[in-house]
Structure formats: structure tokens, C-alpha cells
Amino acid sequence: MKRWYIDKGPDSDVVVSTRVRLARNFEEYPFPSRCSRQQQREIIQKTVDALTGDDLELRKGFTVIDFKNMDLNERLVYVEKRLVSKELARSDQEVGLLLSNDEQISIMINEEDHLRIQCLAAGMQLEKAYEICNYIDNLLSQKINFAFDDTFGYLTSCPTNIGTAIRASLMLHLPAITMTGQIQILLETCGKLGLSVRGLYGENTEASGSMYQLSNQITLGKSEQDIVMSMKTIAYQVTEQERLLRKDIMKKNGPQLEDKIMRSYGILKYARALSSDEAMERLSDVRLGIFAGLITGLDETDINEMMLQIQPGSLQKYSGRILGADEMEAVRASYVRNHIAAKE
Amino acid sequence: MVMPICQVCKKREATVFLTQIINGKKTDLMMCRQCAGEGYKIDLNTLISGLLGLGWENESIGPATEIACDRCGMTVDEFNRTGKIGCSRCYEVFREPMKVLLKRIQGNTRHQGKVPERYAADHAAEIEVERLQQELRECIRIENYERAAEIRDRIRQLEAGRGGRK
Numbered sequence: 001m002k003r004w005y006i007d008k009g010p011d012s013d014v015v016v017s018t019r020v021r022l023a024r025n026f027e028e029y030p031f032p033s034r035c036s037r038q039q040q041r042e043i044i045q046k047t048v049d050a051l052t053g054d055d056l057e058l059r060k061g062f063t064v065i066d067f068k069n070m071d072l073n074e075r076l077v078y079v080e081k082r083l084v085s086k087e088l089a090r091s092d093q094e095v096g097l098l099l100s101n102d103e104q105i106s107i108m109i110n111e112e113d114h115l116r117i118q119c120l121a122a123g124m125q126l127e128k129a130y131e132i133c134n135y136i137d138n139l140l141s142q143k144i145n146f147a148f149d150d151t152f153g154y155l156t157s158c159p160t161n162i163g164t165a166i167r168a169s170l171m172l173h174l175p176a177i178t179m180t181g182q183i184q185i186l187l188e189t190c191g192k193l194g195l196s197v198r199g200l201y202g203e204n205t206e207a208s209g210s211m212y213q214l215s216n217q218i219t220l221g222k223s224e225q226d227i228v229m230s231m232k233t234i235a236y237q238v239t240e241q242e243r244l245l246r247k248d249i250m251k252k253n254g255p256q257l258e259d260k261i262m263r264s265y266g267i268l269k270y271a272r273a274l275s276s277d278e279a280m281e282r283l284s285d286v287r288l289g290i291f292a293g294l295i296t297g298l299d300e301t302d303i304n305e306m307m308l309q310i311q312p313g314s315l316q317k318y319s320g321r322i323l324g325a326d327e328m329e330a331v332r333a334s335y336v337r338n339h340i341a342a343k344e
Numbered sequence: 345m346v347m348p349i350c351q352v353c354k355k356r357e358a359t360v361f362l363t364q365i366i367n368g369k370k371t372d373l374m375m376c377r378q379c380a381g382e383g384y385k386i387d388l389n390t391l392i393s394g395l396l397g398l399g400w401e402n403e404s405i406g407p408a409t410e411i412a413c414d415r416c417g418m419t420v421d422e423f424n425r426t427g428k429i430g431c432s433r434c435y436e437v438f439r440e441p442m443k444v445l446l447k448r449i450q451g452n453t454r455h456q457g458k459v460p461e462r463y464a465a466d467h468a469a470e471i472e473v474e475r476l477q478q479e480l481r482e483c484i485r486i487e488n489y490e491r492a493a494e495i496r497d498r499i500r501q502l503e504a505g506r507g508g509r510k
Contacts, residue, residue: 030416030431112428134458141460147432148463150470152446153455155432159442160449164457194451221452 003103005304009123013291014239016171020129021118023165027145031157032110040094050143065097076313163220175210176245194218209280261289273329297344350376413437
């Protein structure tokens, strides 16, 4: 499987990517916030040994990333690629990261829980992502005794993750639902169904680029399969709704929408400075334009890649230095221009 | 009118009221404008902290604040401050209040999902015992004592097989 952002997954007109993660803790150690540095180091070592121990094939497939000694900007790049959480990037503890070479599977060590096993995939691939996490979990369970209780299930540092300790998330592109002002209704409805929806990339809760993350809230009392299935069902409903609204807007306000999309495309092609918010909005319009058949030179993987690369950490890595605010906007515009020009 | 205090900074007056609905259960969070405006991420840890002491005070074991985990030393006060559990043993020490807490935040208290291989047989036995106990009560109610005796023996057998592990 390819990296999520350069792969075309199922239902990718609406579902950008899938992420599933399982939280696991060693039975014999206190949870990370109460571990000594020595214990944290032992946990990292035991995890690396358990995963790559005797299996040469597997050892070749994974890299142990020296996350602890990485500078902050480099860490940020991993956050922007969604391979690690912000919490891991900000941690001053003995944190570790095991990453599969295709960047599909990442195992965060000593975040809120000892282990966070995560799988990323393009488009809607909840079952597949869960299967992969489950496989890794089974593999690690052969060597590690994970904290488990007959009643409460897998024990976690925070009771909101207990039980299955699964968090399944979908990144959804919902421009039509946003444009028609129905996002609030969606938010409330999903809340009632035990799912949370929040804006992605934007600070606060506001979404930038009409990107939303849908995740399950309940982890206890339902099986992993039930959680994944009910989420999939709801996500399909949302996807269908978004598709219908896109058609509807196209039918009623076709010329205006087309104008909006093509203007955004023009700005991305020629602008000399782009703020993060503007770039996200324009890329969102162009993404919509691609699936409406208006823009043919680019596809959704270009948008994924650009949305990722225009984030501050990745831009600074791209230009090889720390950028001031004005410089950042100029470099962002130049990156986007070059990416589009190379495709056309 | 006395304004409530912000649950995030615990200093300023709360003027922003946030309601989350999880599994049909309503939880309220009160924040000051500063904390809400600073892009404070609504963290479930904040929402649940303060809940662990609930339903505990009336138990015969005494006030919650005096109990500490015998393995990692976590107290209810500490949990209420951080929203984080100290170790796996804490779930045993604070089992009863934890059930109340989990009922509130998860809507459930019993795990239904994956079981690690080394627990699988035990876990299946426990679920079977629970089912049998229900059937046993029903048998006694309808005065089917013959079947009740059979069930009682089966429960004993299963419990012996589990080696008395909780």
C-alpha cells in the first residue's frame, strides 16, 4: 500500500483518509506519566524487540525513528503527515516511534499510553486499517503482556479510551455541506450517535479547507467490529449527503460555483503569497473542481500532498530553514505554483 | 449573582458554557473567555475530572480522598486534577467508583470486544457464568429446581476452572 497522501482510496471524492489506532499498556509498568525515564527507555526497547525480534522481514519493513533527539521542526513534519500526535511531538519524555517504511503503520511509544498502534490509509478503508492494527497487536501480544481486565477490557491511561481502546477516524472533505450551512446540524447529529466531528488543520474548532475529522467517542461496551461498522454506515450517509448537495449546487448555481473554483485555481497558479487559511480554502475549491470534472491536470493526491506540504513544519523542511511569517507565505505560494506547474 | 469559576484555568469567571452530548449523556463545561478563546481544545480529561469521587462517599470504605492505589500511589484527588489514571492496578483499587464514571462517560461498563489470547478462555467462562446466573434466577422464579441445580453445578465448575481469578 502506498503512503496515504499519494494513494487514491475508495470514495476519495469525499473521504480523504482513514486512521485507526489502538491504545495498549504494559501490565508490569505504571502508565507513562508515572514511569521513570529508565522505565520509559525499557518500554521502548521491549517494544522494538517484540516487533522486530526474530522476524527479519518485519525488521526490514520498520524503522526505529530517533524521535527523542529530533528537533521540534522535524517532529512537526511527522505531525503534519499525521504519523504522530501533537502530544508526542511536544513531549519532553523518553518517547519513541516505530514507523513502517511505507508510512502506513506507526507505533508511538510513551505518549499518553505506552503504545499507540496506528494505521493510515487513503480514502475509506476502515476495515483494512483495523485488520492491520489488529495484526500488529497480535504480534506484540506474543511478547508483551498488555494490561487487560475482564470487565473493563484493555486498560488505558484515560478512561475515555478504555475497553477496545480503539479510535477510528475518517478525514472528510465536506465543501457542499459547509457551503449550505448544514455543518452544525451534522455536528449535532453525529454527537448524538456517539461520534465526534471536528475541524481539521484549523486552530480552534473551525475547519480550514472544509476538512473534518469524524471519530468514534465510545470505546467500551461495543466490539471493534461494531464500532468500525457503525462508523462506516454513518460515514456513508454523510458521504451520500455531500454528493447530493454537490450535484444540487452545481444544478442551481453551476456558473457561480464554476467561477469560484476556477478563480481559486488561478490564484494557486499565480499568487506570490499565500496564508495558510487561504491556501487551504483554495485547495479545497480545486479539490471540488477535480471531482466536478472542471480541472483535469491535477488529481486528489496532488491536493492531499499540497495540503500537507503547505503546513509550517513541512514548508520549513522544504526550504531548509526556519521561516518568518512573510517568508512563510511566499515560500508557500512558490511551493504550490511549482507543484501545479510540474503537473500541467 | 455569583459566576462559576472556569474549569480550565480555575481562576477566572466562567462565561462560556459548552455542552457535549456523548452517547445521549449531557456533559457541561464552563470556561472563561480567555481559555475558550485561546483555542483550548475541549479535552475529555477536563470533562471527566471531578467525576471519580461521585457515588463513592456513601460506601463503607470511607471518604474517597483517603484511598490511594497500593501500587502507584494515585489518589482520587490526583485523578480529579489530571484526568489520568496511574496504572492498571488503579482500576482494581477504584473499581466501584470507576464503574460509575465509565457508565457516565462511556454509557457502558462491560467490555465486549477483543480479548488477548491468554485471557480468552477465562473471559468466555465469565460471560457464560453471567448468563447462567440469569438463567438460574429465572429457574428459581418459576420453581424449576431440577434445572436450577444443574445450572448451579455448571457455575461452580466454570468458576473452579477459572482458578478464582477475578
